[in-house]
Amino acid sequence: MTTVLVTGANGYVGNNIVPKLVERGYTVRAQVRNMDVAKMRLSQYQDRVEFVQADVTDRVSLVALMHGVDVVIHLVAIAIEKGKATYEEVNYQGTINVVDAAKQAGIKRFINMSQNGASSALPYRFLKSKGMAQEYVARSGMDWTALRPSAIFGTQDEFFNSIARLVQLTPIIFPLIGGGKAEFQPVSVLDVAEATVRCVDDETTIGKELLLGGPEVLTLGEIEERILVALGARRIWFPAPVGLLRLPVAIMETLLPGSPVTSSLLDLLAVPNVVKDNALVNHFGMDPIPFKGEHIAYLRDNNVGDTLNIFFTGKKLK
Numbered sequence: 001m002t003t004v005l006v007t008g009a010n011g012y013v014g015n016n017i018v019p020k021l022v023e024r025g026y027t028v029r030a031q032v033r034n035m036d037v038a039k040m041r042l043s044q045y046q047d048r049v050e051f052v053q054a055d056v057t058d059r060v061s062l063v064a065l066m067h068g069v070d071v072v073i074h075l076v077a078i079a080i081e082k083g084k085a086t087y088e089e090v091n092y093q094g095t096i097n098v099v100d101a102a103k104q105a106g107i108k109r110f111i112n113m114s115q116n117g118a119s120s121a122l123p124y125r126f127l128k129s130k131g132m133a134q135e136y137v138a139r140s141g142m143d144w145t146a147l148r149p150s151a152i153f154g155t156q157d158e159f160f161n162s163i164a165r166l167v168q169l170t171p172i173i174f175p176l177i178g179g180g181k182a183e184f185q186p187v188s189v190l191d192v193a194e195a196t197v198r199c200v201d202d203e204t205t206i207g208k209e210l211l212l213g214g215p216e217v218l219t220l221g222e223i224e225e226r227i228l229v230a231l232g233a234r235r236i237w238f239p240a241p242v243g244l245l246r247l248p249v250a251i252m253e254t255l256l257p258g259s260p261v262t263s264s265l266l267d268l269l270a271v272p273n274v275v276k277d278n279a280l281v282n283h284f285g286m287d288p289i290p291f292k293g294e295h296i297a298y299l300r301d302n303n304v305g306d307t308l309n310i311f312f313t314g315k316k317l318k
């Protein structure tokens, strides 16, 4: 039986991949940092998943993770830096550590969750760190596959839920961030999880970087509009150029542990997040879930109390 190790299993993409692996009969080992969170988020799978505590910045902790593993699905990354957890330390060096530990254990297959737009050539540190990490994976000599999703939506997402939370705190007007022109191809976490799990036994994905996107290209303005519709809310738009947002966002980041908008998020708006050759359709033959209607009804689960709690404590509630 194939044993699959999922790093970052406690995260939002990991929470969707682990159940699919279990349901398809794989033996699953889940790398987590916090056992209590794992048991809360993946409680249904407690008896069928082996949870192992490790940190990708601690090479020693990775050794025990790899024993008996056939395939690694590497998800760990941070989108917001906190303290010593920098993009370089976690996204780049952390990936090097996981790849090296897997190779030392004789593991051949490595599936890396990269990011649409990630490139070592970019000046933006988040996308650069993800690009450098993927380059290391591609040079590893392993049978690798890289998945490069556009912005992922789903119940626990940070990006779209943050916009929904901001709407709740701005009763009349709402900023059209960066003029609302940045383009995305929002992709459902269910589709990303499905494609990732299919890669485990799909040898035709080896050595490929597969771009994953939803069925539509949407500007940020269109996304904000759909979120308002989902929330049943109306707001008067005012265009907020990125240059003007930099200072207030920097202040918000300093004051609020769970700031809904960060400087690195503003950086991401400069890079088109559109998928040119959508592997969900062209490789996997899937019909991607659209960012609308019932598929984004989860955005209504945000309430003002939870929103303030997240902004002021930085703690995820789900």
Ligand SMILES: NC(=O)c1ccc[n+]([C@@H]2O[C@H](COP(=O)([O-])OP(=O)(O)OC[C@H]3O[C@@H](n4cnc5c(N)ncnc54)[C@H](OP(=O)(O)O)[C@@H]3O)[C@@H](O)[C@H]2O)c1
Binding pocket: 007, 008, 009, 010, 011, 012, 013, 014, 032, 033, 034, 037, 054, 055, 056, 057, 074, 075, 076, 077, 078, 079, 090, 094, 113, 114, 115, 116, 130, 148, 149, 150, 151, 152, 153, 158, 159
């Ligand atoms: N979300 C998106 O829109 C999107 C789009 C494209 C690509 N991706 C990629 O998809 C992957 C998964 O993202 P996600 O949205 O699921 O992120 P997430 O919810 O933040 O999950 C990331 C996981 O990584 C873990 N982690 C962070 N630092 C760690 C460390 N030093 N050692 C071990 N584990 C650590 C976190 O553990 P704790 O729970 O203990 O904090 C968390 O469980 C990432 O590689 C991301 O770049 C995401």
